[in-house]
């Protein structure tokens with residue numbers, strides 16, 4: 236090069252040997268993405284007109300070449316969204332009375348044996364439903380039906396949220412080995428506010444007649460996701476918080492599958508966990524744990540966690556327990572500026588901003604409370620007690636608490652050098668009150684010479700009933716599911 240000679244040949248391209256090469260476009264994908272992409276790419280190639288035929292091709296009126304290019308480019312994205320993970324490290328869910336799965340938030344769930352915890356088949360939602368992402372917090376009704384929400388990214392050039400139902404397996408099908416997802420039903424689709432930046436969500440709300448879906452300004456950047464593997468970056472780097480946008484709360488009628496016409500807005504916020512929702516006197520009331528921004532994700536980087544478990548981190552943004560109230564009745568005839576919430580027991584408001592648009596303000600119950608659990612028999616009903624982790628100073632809780640939503644008082648459990656997990660409430664069969672039962676929490680115990688343990692608290696007093704030491708290290712977990720023995 237110094238002498239002005241020709242440049243040396245470029246180095247050969249490097250690629251992951253496990254990746255599968257598409258025979259049509261020569262691009263390489265991991266196995267899951269290849270399964271989806273190659274079929275699509277072959278179909279596209281088969282449809283591609285030859286040059287001589289191009290001029291003769293009949294185009295639908297009003298659809299320009301630009302339209303087709305855009306349509307195909309966006310549809311192509313759908314087939315290049317990578318498989319992020321099949322590691323179901325977020326939660327356990329059930330798809331019917333006997334089907335239990337470990338789940339994350341992708342299209343994969345992993346069946347488990349609820350007795351031995353042996354991992355069984357990997358199930359791909361996409362075989363049954365066009366969803367790339369699925370919440371790890373489904374809801375269940377008394378009949379054994381499961382409800383969940385997923386995101387369909389750029390499918391047929393549209394990005395949408397899909398609320399779906401997995402019907403309970405009937406008695407006659409109970410002994411068959413067919414997956415419950417085979418009978419999945421789409422209840423409703425909600426168009427995304429932005430084609431290429433759908434909202435991230437982690438859970439949703441449900442009442443007897445409505446679903447509550449929060450379209451928040453914490454977003455997934457699909458263009459970044461589509462190139463994430465090539466760039467070797469993680470999921471978190473494909474997300475962005477847009478504080479200049481507000482939050483849109485969708486209320487969806489469960490019977491009609493239609494989104495209620497009134498648009499409920501609130502300021503920018505980030506919600507991971509819904510607590511509960513219920514209907515009361517013409518309102519849908521729902522409780523969530525909300526953050527002012529997306530800094531929570533930053534806290535889980537190892538460098539931050541190693542820093543005294545994040546307890547001295549100035550960047551920590553602690554969440555608030557918030558209650559929203561959405562008036563169901565039409566705002567027609569109501570003056571602009573009027574608050575439509577008429578419930579006496581909450582200061583939550585929904586002020587008419589213009590025809591069909593309400594601006595909602597939540598009532599804040601307390602701060603520094605996460606991983607909320609309650610007596611699930613009170614799902615869709617007005618609840619009083621919530622159990623959760625105290626995260627006043629860090630994402631890693633040193634305390635758990637029982638919150639009384641009527642008095643706003645909390646009682647706590649903690650022990651030196653112990654880190655408790657999410658407290659899971661188990662109702663006593665035929666219990667006398669909402670809090671009649673026990674609370675289970677796994678506790679990482681770093682006291683010298685002591686083992687970690689499963690803590691059992693009285694649901695009413697929040698006092699210890701018993702503990703079971705575990706002769707094995709416990710990991711910091713996220714969620715738990717209690718599976719009764721009869722199942």
Ligand SMILES: [Fe+2]
Nearest residue numbers: 372437508714
């Ligand atoms: Fe969660």
